[in-house]
Amino acid sequence: MRQGLIYLCACILFFGSCEDTKKRPETTVETKSEIKKDVEDEIETDENSEKINETENFPEITNDNVVSFLTEYGEKNPETNVLIETRFGNIELELFTNTPLHRANFIYLVKQNYFNETFFHRVVPNFIIQAGNSDLVSTPRKRAKLGADYLLPAEIIPGRIHQYGTISGAKEYRENPDKKTAPYEFFIFLGPQTSTSHLNGNYTVFGKVSKGMDVVKKISKVKTDDGDWPLQNIYITAKVLK
Numbered sequence: 001m002r003q004g005l006i007y008l009c010a011c012i013l014f015f016g017s018c019e020d021t022k023k024r025p026e027t028t029v030e031t032k033s034e035i036k037k038d039v040e041d042e043i044e045t046d047e048n049s050e051k052i053n054e055t056e057n058f059p060e061i062t063n064d065n066v067v068s069f070l071t072e073y074g075e076k077n078p079e080t081n082v083l084i085e086t087r088f089g090n091i092e093l094e095l096f097t098n099t100p101l102h103r104a105n106f107i108y109l110v111k112q113n114y115f116n117e118t119f120f121h122r123v124v125p126n127f128i129i130q131a132g133n134s135d136l137v138s139t140p141r142k143r144a145k146l147g148a149d150y151l152l153p154a155e156i157i158p159g160r161i162h163q164y165g166t167i168s169g170a171k172e173y174r175e176n177p178d179k180k181t182a183p184y185e186f187f188i189f190l191g192p193q194t195s196t197s198h199l200n201g202n203y204t205v206f207g208k209v210s211k212g213m214d215v216v217k218k219i220s221k222v223k224t225d226d227g228d229w230p231l232q233n234i235y236i237t238a239k240v241l242k
Contacts, residue, residue, distance in 0.1 A: 058112075061147030061183075067101065070152075074104030081210070081241040082110055084131075086120065086234055088219055091188075091212035092241070093167060099155040102169060102206035105183050107240060114142050114184065115238040120219055122187075122228045127195060129219050130170060131236055132185035143184060151180035155204045162189045162196040165216070167207035179203070188216050 061069055080103065084091040095103040109115060115132060118139055122130035133139060140148075151172060156179065162168065166189045169181030181204050188209060189199070209216060222230045 060145075061150045063150050066147075066150045067153065070101045070104040070108070073108055074100050077104065077107050077111070079107050079240045079242055082106065083239050083241050084115075084212075085237045085239075086215065086219065088234070089212060089215035091215050092210045093207050094210040095167075095207040096205075098157060099204060099206040101152055102155055102181065102204055105152055106186070106206070109146070109184065110238045110240050112142075112146060114146060115236055118236060120230065120234040120236060123220055123222055123224050123230055124191075124228055125220050127191035128187040128189055129216060130185060130187040132170075134233070147183075150183060152183050152204070154179040154181065155206065156201060157205070160205050161193075161200045162203070162205060163193070163208075164190060165209040165213050166205050167209065168199070168203040168205045171203060190216065190220055 059065065059069065080095045080097060082093045082095065084093060095106055097103060117136060118132055118134045120129050120131045121133045121135075122128070152169060167186055168189065169183070170185035170187060171179070172182040179202055189196075219234060222232070222234070224230050
């Protein structure tokens, strides 16, 4: 059930605001933090929801070390293929090598189990589905361990546009002339090319769906509330393929 107003406000203040676009240029959408169902029991019983890979002692990522850390991590972890599992089916992603910071960041988050027990939390039919957040307390806790405040420098490739199945990074809701990416959320584009004028050149496209667009389409058709949040949470898990 939905938590009280105090909990909601506290969560909203904790989360950075992220944006994507819906019907007009630069429509902003804050990351959601409301509880949609009986998640307290899930939080208490699912001990895996907060686990971070501790096989290596990685530093907290900050805006000061983000480039050096992800550059080194990317050299040691060159994988480009990721599997996203949902109750609707599986989605395979291919990450582009010429957006190296975004690729390395995504692989890092997958290997640190960040995405496990997060949701496809925003669905806009015939436009995008967005993932990487949840209304569980485990999500801000994970972010706090990995690096709560860092942003990714834009890696916008001239001529690369949003197309059916491309993957882009969401942006924090702020004055953002440098077009930096919020590291924890991504969206898959489904909409017509006529909907991309405010996306192209403003959001880093760092990958594409290589298999499973039928699953993406199923997710894009679920019922949502007025804030584009699915009425039934769409949990995801992620793992590196190669």
